Amino acid sequence: xxxxxxxxxxxxxxxxxxxxxxxxxxxxxxxxxxxxxxxxxxxxxxxxxxxxxxxxxxxxxxxxxxxxxxxxxxxxxxxxxxxxxxxxxxxxxxxxxxxxxxxxxxxxxxxxxxxxxxxxxxxxxxxxxxxxxxxxxxxxxxxxxxxxxxxxxxxxxxxxxxxxxxxxxxxxxxxxxxxxxxxxxxxxxxxxxxxxxxxxxxxxxxxxxxxxxxxxxxxxxxxxxxxxxxxxxxxxxxxxxxxxxxxxxxxxxxxxx
Numbered sequence: 001x002x003x004x005x006x007x008x009x010x011x012x013x014x015x016x017x018x019x020x021x022x023x024x025x026x027x028x029x030x031x032x033x034x035x036x037x038x039x040x041x042x043x044x045x046x047x048x049x050x051x052x053x054x055x056x057x058x059x060x061x062x063x064x065x066x067x068x069x070x071x072x073x074x075x076x077x078x079x080x081x082x083x084x085x086x087x088x089x090x091x092x093x094x095x096x097x098x099x100x101x102x103x104x105x106x107x108x109x110x111x112x113x114x115x116x117x118x119x120x121x122x123x124x125x126x127x128x129x130x131x132x133x134x135x136x137x138x139x140x141x142x143x144x145x146x147x148x149x150x151x152x153x154x155x156x157x158x159x160x161x162x163x164x165x166x167x168x169x170x171x172x173x174x175x176x177x178x179x180x181x182x183x184x185x186x187x188x189x190x191x192x193x194x195x196x197x198x199x200x201x202x203x204x205x206x207x208x209x210x211x212x213x214x215x216x217x218x219x220x221x222x223x224x225x226x227x228x229x230x231x232x233x234x235x236x237x238x239x240x241x242x243x244x245x246x247x248x249x250x251x252x253x254x255x256x257x
Contacts, residue, residue, distance in 0.1 A: 010048065011047070051102065057105040061109030068245075089117045092118060094209075103115060109130070150176050155174050
């Protein structure tokens with residue numbers, strides 16, 4: 001089981017459980033995350049959702065072995081796979097119930113999109129982040145609207161173009177996460193955020209989320225579809241195939257200086 005849901009009273013936990021691959025997500029994992037989220041949203045007993053994972057890493061982002069296989073697939077299959085991730089991010093963003101991301105370790109590439117789509121994100125000081133797609137010949141397409149909303153266009157563009165790593169404290173300053181705490185305090189801080197949500201009217205929380213989507217609409221269905229198309233096209237490019245081949249061969253890609 002790559003994803004599971006656990007409920008503790010009014011709190012539902014959506015858990016990525018693939019520690020053997022640093023909780024990277026492939027197509028089945030993305031679909032399982034979306035299904036688990038839908039189940040928690042539909043559960044009338046659940047009022048707050050905590051997105052978390054098992055092991056040292058929050059998530060390495062897309063499973064590169066899966067991405068390599070998808071690079072050999074046709075456009076329609078790649079588009080469907082990219083659209084599934086885009087739909088998951090939209091579902092997190094549009095959830096009528098607050099979603100809290102608990103980030104205990106590395107959150108790379110596509111996983112930063114999950115963090116940015118959540119209502120609140122709390123990270124351990126041990127966490128590290130990066131938007132690494134360009135180093136593999138790809139682009140951070142479906143996650144880009146959420147990163148721009150969280151960090152602004154200028155900071156997101158810098159981080160996406162340099163693909164540099166940044167720590168949890170920097171992520172907090174930039175707005176990607178709402179707090180960076182010592183590892184031993186992570187659960188207590190997440191619990192405090194959950195407790196704040198449980199003091200609020202569930203209907204009012206849902207209405208407030210809807211309000212902010214109206215005030216700052218992002219992203220709409222057309223943008224979601226466009227970003228899925230862009231990454232599907234890049235996956236099939238010669239640069240992406242070279243980037244992924246170089247990664248698995250543990251060598252620099254042919255464009256690296």
